[in-house]
Amino acid sequence: MAQRNFLLFAAVGLLFVLTGILMSWNVSLQILNIGVLSAIMALGVNMQWGYAGLFSTGIMGSVALGGLAVVLVSSQPNPENWAAGGPQLLMSLALGVAVIAAAIIAAQKMALGRARNFTIAAILILGFFAYRYFFDQASLAIETINPENAGNLGGLGLPSYIAWIVGALMAAAAAWVIGKTALGLRSDYLAIATLGIAEITLAVMKNEDWLARGVKNVIKLPRPGVPYEVDLQQAPWFLSFANNIGADPITASTIFVKLVYLVLFGAVLLGLIWLSERALHSPWGRMMRAIRDNEDAARAMGKNVKARHLQIFILGAAVVGLAGAMLTSMEGQLTPGNYSPLRFTFLIWVMVIVGGSGNNLGSVLGGLLIAWLWLIVENAGPVIMSYATYFLPDGGLKSHLVESAAQLRLLTLGVILLVVLRFSPKGLIPEK
Amino acid sequence: MDILNALVAFLNFVFVPAFGYGCQLALGALGVTLIFAVLRFSSFAHGDTMAFGTVMAIGFTYVLQANGITFGPLPTALLALPFAILCTALMLLGTDRLVYRFYRKKRVDPIIVTIASVGVMFVMNGINRLIPWGGVEEINFADGSRFLMEAAAFKEMTGLKEGLAIKTTTAVTVVTAALCVAALFWFLQKTRTGKSMRAFSDNEDLALLSGINPERVVQVTWIIVAALATIAGVLYGLDKSYRPFVYFQLLLPIFSAAVVGGLGSPLGAIAGGFVxxxxxxxxxxxxxxxxxxxxxxxxxxxxxxxxxxxxxxVAVSFAILLLVLLVKPTGLFKGK
Amino acid sequence: MAAPFLIGEAMTGGYGPVDILHGCTIAVEKGQIAVIVGPNGAGKSTAMKAVFGMLNLRGGRVLLDGEDITKLTPQARVRKGMGFVPQTSNIFTSMTVEENLEMGAFIREDDIKSTMAQVYDLFPILKQKRHQSAGELSGGQRQQVAVGRALMTQPKVLMLDEPTAGVSPIVMDELFDRIIEVARSGISILMVEQNARQALDIADKGYVLVQGTNRFTDTGQALLADPEVRRSFLGG
Known part of the structure; x- marks a missing residue:
């Protein structure tokens, strides 16, 4: 078994080596870094699915919240924008939360009946207008100052590592809301509700300019202690290092930076695997698996299935949020337009299923393999398609097929998912 | 106070657009709810099924137009519908044969079938974008006359300040949807096959005991779903425009509509669509x-x-969805 | 003696790897009532399901009117003239009473009106409520719908899995009366019952099963009179 796993990982490693040799090491490492982050996301999803059988389609939402956290925590503050409306905006948000809390309290404390419904509706409606009154003033004030370069509240200027933790917490908070509502109902409801929260998260990020500049994007986010290429190219120690290994300093610096990221992300990945393996083999993990394998029996034994599901759902989302934050830190910018459910929700699912649900190593393997496939088809797809259409006459159809070859990856991944699900439903590395 | 003008403005900007959109969502949600009722899973591929049907209809529309055939003041796409439905039905039956039937025979947990539908979604999404006349860009394929009633004509007729415009596509949507729903309910309530579908949805084991052939029920269901999805997609595309990504995103309001109405309840799907x-x-x-x-x-x-x-x-459909899940998870019309 | 109309002979098998039935034999003559009784977990329902083909037999065979039907699916057995009323979920709750009956007759290509009239004659209350959704009926009425649905195929054998589970004693007596009436029309009845005493009272033949084997087999009255059966299975 261990030998088989080793071979599988070696095979995936070989893919990256070949990419490095045939294309370039920069591309290969770039894909590998994204692969490691995808593996962390897959790990989080695997907690939800493999340990608890929860099917969530809101992974993109967690990733995006992680990215948002990076802007809110690690970007530089915009004091003028903050002065213009920051406190009032926070106050209005607090008011919004208070309104919802009041409605919930009313729902819980009052006796069923018309008076209760009326009170709840009144609280929500009046609360909404009050909230909008303060909120609109504040957000307008913030957005009108320096819209070209800022126009948002800006961040706290704290280290990226704190942003990652905040990202995990924000994703966890969103998961808590969804889990509270949709867990314990039919499993499809969770899938539908999570699809919704992800879309809303994205809508907020695209439209609330005061928060993170919306579709105008936030750029120049700080790196998590990783050196910049331009600095390396100036540093004497690096120049002599590059000279010693006989490499061009510019190429060497880009590769060096990617390697630093790789070590950093790899360490996080290994740490998470270690933690989750520990958890899985603790009494808690055994209980989770018992619940997954037979919910009714576990319930009969007095286990609170819904509460346990909520726990694991939140944990999984937090891990995904963490990876989302790391991704944004690495890219150095937040581009809400880039988040798509196909890329950040369903692709992660393909990774988990192909790798082997319920198995952490499987998720990592699936993450690396599918990320490679996804990114390589993007590059190699048009080439393959031009060979495939070699016999077609030049013209509209041929050029259309070659141009849309990038879409081939959707098709390919769909087929891979279906084939694995049917012929090898336990994935490449089955659960022990 | 000018109640008349207020009313006309309301009709023009709120009621008419919402009613047309409601019809489109209702047809989409009917498809989702029928799949759920008979096959017992939530199909994430439904948005892409709608897109596929629409792309097919666009293709046939081009063919008809190239041969000089149009539908007078009505969109040519309506003439293309039967062909497009046929293609979509064949595609869905093929998908069932290749993907879903296997899980049905094994009687796996429905969530596995739902995940399989994600795979189908990927494949269909890819196919839709690869189709030569499809692609990823926006396509506007509505032809015929643009308005049934123009705002200016209405103002002249009534002397009001506000105009009421009714787009041909909106009128077509409402009429087509009404015909579809009437036909569907007649089929489900009055025909033997329709009743056997309801029986199968109600109690699968007893339906088997009664000699109802499950494969036939499933096939009929896919054909009906193909018709509903294609019509919903074409009507939406005529009214707005066709774009694969937008159709994929229709999944959320459609799911919400189906859940709000009660998954598995056709009547609920219609009500949910309008809500x-x-x-x-x-x-x-x-x-x-x-x-x-x-x-x-x-x-x-x-x-x-x-x-x-x-x-x-998107937040609105979602908020309503959450509210229903919190207050009445079986939906307005008691689904499953 | 001629072979019985329906017989499950020396049946051995179960749902999974573990056998529940061990060489158990159940039979019913034309137009007669056979009742299977026994303690909980004796395999009563399993024996009935085995006769109907709902589990794979590892030994023994099932004959209907002399024909070996062991390999047939339940659906095929329905076409051969067997009707089955499951213990639970035995009606289409979202459909009307009449639609339930129609679905019962799904395999028939001929006119079903006269059969439906016969069912309505047997259960007049159903005629009254024929346009009502079956899920809204009382427990006893639901059982009538269930039996009526199975009768719609004009079966030669009607198999009932605990038809009186969960209904009041009065409704139970009523149901038994109707079942006797069905048997008089020439349809063989095979049923599993918890209410052993009442059931044996109307049975031509009774089977007492214990742990998947036949413990006692005799006429209903003889079993009721047997002191050992009384002591062990009928509570004295």
Missing amino acids: IAFSEVMVTYAWKKVAGYLFPADWLGDGLLQLLSTDYK
Whole structure:
């Protein structure tokens, strides 16, 4: 078994080596870094699915919240924008939360009946207008100052590592809301509700300019202690290092930076695997698996299935949020337009299923393999398609097929998912 | 106070668009709910099924137009519908044969089938974009006359300040949807095959004991779903435009509509479609114009009287979905 | 003696790897009532399901009117003239009473009106409520719908899995009366019952099963009179 796993990982490693040799090491490492982050996301999803059988389609939402956290925590503050409306905006948000809390309290404390419904509706409606009154003033004030370069509240200027933790917490908070509502109902409801929260998260990020500049994007986010290429190219120690290994300093610096990221992300990945393996083999993990394998029996034994599901759902989302934050830190910018459910929700699912649900190593393997496939088809797809259409006459159809070859990856991944699900439903590395 | 103008403005900007959109969502949700009722899973591929049907209809529309065949004042796409439905039905039956039938025979947990439908979604999404006349860009394929009633004509007719425009595509949507729903309910309530579908949905084991052939029920269901999805997709595309990504995103309001109405309940799907459509339009409409006729100008201030910006449409369907899940998870019309 | 109309002979098998039935034999003559009784977990329902083909037999065979039907699916057995009323979920709750009956007759290509009239004659209350959704009926009425649905195929054998589970004693007596009436029309009845005493009272033949084997087999009255059966299975 261990030998088989080793071979599988070696095979995936070989893919990256070949990419490095045939294309370039920069591309290969770039894909590998994204692969490691995808593996962390897959790990989080695997907690939800493999340990608890929860099917969530809101992974993109967690990733995006992680990215948002990076802007809110690690970007530089915009004091003028903050002065213009920051406190009032926070106050209005607090008011919004208070309104919802009041409605919930009313729902819980009052006796069923018309008076209760009326009170709840009144609280929500009046609360909404009050909230909008303060909120609109504040957000307008913030957005009108320096819209070209800022126009948002800006961040706290704290280290990226704190942003990652905040990202995990924000994703966890969103998961808590969804889990509270949709867990314990039919499993499809969770899938539908999570699809919704992800879309809303994205809508907020695209439209609330005061928060993170919306579709105008936030750029120049700080790196998590990783050196910049331009600095390396100036540093004497690096120049002599590059000279010693006989490499061009510019190429060497880009590769060096990617390697630093790789070590950093790899360490996080290994740490998470270690933690989750520990958890899985603790009494808690055994209980989770018992619940997954037979919910009714576990319930009969007095286990609170819904509460346990909520726990694991939140944990999984937090891990995904963490990876989302790391991704944004690495890219150095937040581009809400880039988040798509196909890329950040369903692709992660393909990774988990192909790798082997319920198995952490499987998720990592699936993450690396599918990320490679996804990114390589993007590059190699048009080439393959031009060979495939070699016999077609030049013209509209041929050029259309070659141009849309990038879409081939959707098709390919769909087929891979279906084939694995049917012929090898336990994935490449089955659960022990 | 100018109630008439306010009413016309309301009809023109809220009621008519929301009603048309509601019909489109209802047809989409009917497809989802039928799949759920008979095959017992939520199909994430439904948005892409709609897109596929629409692309097919666009293709046949081009063929018809190239041969000089149009439908007078009505969109040519309506003539292309039967062919497009046939293609979609074949595609769905093929998918069932290749993918879903295997899981049905094994009687796996429905969530596995739902995940399989994600795979189908990927494949169909890819196919839709690869189709030569499809692609990823926006396509507008509505032809024929643009308006059934133009705003200017209405103003002239009534002498009101506000105009009421009814797009041909909206009228076509409403009429087609009404015909579809009537035909569907007649089929489900009155025909032997329709009743056997309901029986199968109600109690699969007993249906088997009664000699109802499950494979036939499933096939009929896919054919009906193909018709509903294609019609819903074409109507939406005529009214707005076709774009694969937009169709994929229709999944959320359609799912919400089906859940709000009660998954598995056809009547509920229709009601849910209208609840979602009207909420989306009303919450994101700037009421300033309507209110301007009803209240003195200095009461209103300079806000647009818009509850949420139109970018938050998705939030509206979602909020309603959450509310229903919290208050009445079986939906308005008791689903499963 | 001629072979019985329906017989499950020396049946051995179960749902999974573990056998529940061990060489158990159940038979019913034309137009007669056979009742299977026994303690909980004796395999009563399993024996009935085995006769109907709902589990794979590892030994023994099932004959209907002399024909070996062991390999047939339940659906095929329905076409051969067997009707089955499951213990639970035995009606289409979202459909009307009449639609339930129609679905019962799904395999028939001929006119079903006269059969439906016969069912309505047997259960007049159903005629009254024929346009009502079956899920809204009382427990006893639901059982009538269930039996009526199975009768719609004009079966030669009607198999009932605990038809009186969960209904009041009065409704139970009523149901038994109707079942006797069905048997008089020439349809063989095979049923599993918890209410052993009442059931044996109307049975031509009774089977007492214990742990998947036949413990006692005799006429209903003889079993009721047997002191050992009384002591062990009928509570004295």
